[in-house]
Amino acid sequence: LQLEAISEEEYIRFVRKHFSKNQKEIPKELVSKVYHLFEGHTWYIQNIFNELFSLTNENEVCISELAKEAIENKIDSYKPLFQSTLSLLPERQKEILYAIAKEGKAIAITSGAFIKKHGLLSQSSVQTAVKQLLDKEIITFENNVYQVYDRFFGLWLINLYGTGWKW
Numbered sequence: 001l002q003l004e005a006i007s008e009e010e011y012i013r014f015v016r017k018h019f020s021k022n023q024k025e026i027p028k029e030l031v032s033k034v035y036h037l038f039e040g041h042t043w044y045i046q047n048i049f050n051e052l053f054s055l056t057n058e059n060e061v062c063i064s065e066l067a068k069e070a071i072e073n074k075i076d077s078y079k080p081l082f083q084s085t086l087s088l089l090p091e092r093q094k095e096i097l098y099a100i101a102k103e104g105k106a107i108a109i110t111s112g113a114f115i116k117k118h119g120l121l122s123q124s125s126v127q128t129a130v131k132q133l134l135d136k137e138i139i140t141f142e143n144n145v146y147q148v149y150d151r152f153f154g155l156w157l158i159n160l161y162g163t164g165w166k167w
Contacts, residue, residue: 005040008032015049019062026052026062034067037167044151047074068167075156082156085138093138095120096129097148100139101157106146 012031019026031049038044051070056062086094099118100106108114109130110123120126130146133139140149148154158165 006042008035008040011035011040011045019053019056022053023058024053024056024060024062026056030062030064030067033064033167034071037071038151041151064167071155071167075152075159078152079156082153085153089138090129092121092125092129093133096126097133097138098157098161100146101148101154102161104147104154104158107144109146 012028012035015031016026016028034045034048034052038048048067048070051074052062052067055066055070089097095118096109099114099120100109102118106114110126112123114120115123115126130139134141137149138153139146148157155165
């Protein structure tokens with residue numbers, strides 16, 4: 001059974017209502033920004049808004065910097081798990097995982113341009129590593145796009161091996 005994402009407008013109403021009931025405020029734009037960062041995935045969104053609710057005091061407005069802090073806190077809380085996952089992967093799988101994480105949404109990963117851009121070994125090594133990462137459910141492939149399955153893991157990898165995730 002495939003569940004579709006809850007609409008952005010419904011999330012905005014839901015989150016703002018719960019903040020308001022507790023004498024807290026959160027701007028629509030901030031709810032929207034978190035929604036889009038996690039592409040409507042409820043589990044991630046609920047995690048972040050739960051954290052934001054706790055970080056926002058009564059009679060205060062939740063601000064963007066607080067949301068970035070909440071996301072960083074959540075990512076940091078999973079750091080031991082992420083480190084353990086990485087330590088179990090062979091080097092070739094790590095390399096393609098880093099490349100996919102840096103791209104966010106990677107396409108044409110066996111192309112010469114992608115391989116060169118990310119300093120990967122060869123098309124066949126990429127294909128082998130990708131198959132193994134897909135089997136382990138560390139990455140996904142939908143609509144011709146590869147991405148890290150766990151969005152928090154993907155953000156952690158970008159912080160670790162990329163330029164940092166954009167807020």
